[in-house]
Amino acid sequence: AQSVAQPEDQVNVAEGNPLTVKCTYSVSGNPYLFWYVQYPNRGLQFLLKYITGDNLVKGSYGFEAEFNKSQTSFHLKKPSALVSDSALYFCAVRDIRQAGTALIFGKGTTLSVSS
C-alpha cells in the first residue's frame, strides 16, 4: 500500500537560514511525488513535483526538493527561509503503476520562520 510520512509536525527556522521539511514514502512501484503548501484559510497550492530525471527538482517560490530512491525520501528545501514561507506543507505520492489511485497525502508539517 502507498503511504507518506512527514516525521516532523513542526519545523522552526530563523529567517535567512536554510530550511528542510522531511518526507519519506512507500510505494510498490516508481513514485510520482509532489509538494503542496497551504496558507491560512486557503486551499493547497502546488509547489513542485518529481516524475523522472534529475533528482533535484526546482519549484515555486525558490523551493526545491531532492529525490533519493535508496532512502525513499523527497525532502523539501530552501536555501534561505523567508517569514512569508510560514505555512503548512504537505508531501504527496502516487504509484505510477496503480491506475486510478488517488494522491496520498502526508499529515503535514507546519513551518514557522521567525524574523
Next chain:
Amino acid sequence: EAQVTQNPRYLITVTGKKLTVTCSQNMNHEYMSWYRQDPGLGLRQIYYSMNVEVTDKGDVPEGYKVSRKEKRNFPLILESPSPNQTSLYFCASSLTSPSRQSSYNSPLHFGNGTRLTVT
C-alpha cells in the same frame, strides 16, 4: 482567472439536516475530487470523478454522496450530517484523469475550503 470555487466557506448545521457543498472549476478539467482535512490525519479522499457521470469512492466515502452531471460542477452532498463529519473540506481538480498513465503527473488545483460544523 483559473480557479476552483467552493461554497459556502463556512457552514454550521445540525445533525440530520441535509446539506450540499458546491464546487465549480473553470479550467475544463476532467478529474475532480473531494477531500476532508482533519488535524493529525492530513487530507483523506472522499469521492472522485474521472469525467462526467463517472464517480468513485475514495478512502472515506461513508455518509457522503456526489454527482457529476456537468464537467465543471462536482457537488458534495451530506444527506444526514453527523458531528463526526465536522471538518474542513476541499474540492480539487486536475487537467486529466489519474487513470491515464501519462497524466499521473498533473497537479491538483484546490478550492479555498469549506469549514463545516455539525452540532
